[in-house]
Amino acid sequence: MSDTHVHPSGRISVPWSTAAQATLHCLTGCAIGEVLGMVIGTALGLSTWATVALAVALAFLFGYALTMRGVLRAGVGFRQAVRVALAADTLSIAVMEIVDNAVMVSVPGAMEAGVTSVVFWGALAFALLVAFVVTLPVNRWMIGRGRGHAVVHAYHGH
Structure with missing residues (x-):
């Protein structure tokens, strides 16, 4: 955060x-x-809501895991790394997942299209793009208040 x-x-x-x-x-x-x-x-042919629940759970898992990986490399213990990841990522992941999944389920036929369909992949890419755009000002606001990824930067020497 040099600037x-x-x-x-x-x-x-x-x-x-x-x-x-x-x-x-x-x-x-x-x-x-x-x-x-x-x-x-x-x-697996899961229902739309079961698929969304699985996707959200895995998004939180992988989001937290990526943050913890860097914090653990900085020599922080596992329990503290979990606390840092929760503090740094929870709001950001939540906003991203709400937006992403709202877009995904609102695209007609996207959830039923299947993994070999251009509709599925196009909708998913679009949903992730919209989620990025919506989450960007949220992250800026959090960092400006010493929250979110500002917490992680303390463990990377920033």
Whole structure:
């Protein structure tokens, strides 16, 4: 966060590029879990809501795991790494998953299309893009208040 500026109110002005990096990190974990959940759910013929539940659970799992990986490498114990991941990622992943899945289920036929369909993959890519755009200002707001990925940066020497 080298280009940050502190306002007299104590708020930190966070560059959009910093927020974009945090959001991309979140998107990576979410996308891994989301894609895996959607592929497994549709391949097994699960209902739309069972598939969404699986995708959301895996998105949180992979999102937290990616954050914990870096924090653990910094020498932090497992329990503290879990706390850091929860503090850093919960709101960001939640927003991303709400938006992503709302878009996915609103695209006609996307959930029923199957993993070999362009409709399925196109809808999923579009849903993840929309989720990134919506989550970006959320992450910027959190980092500016010392929350979200600002918590993780403390463990990376930033």
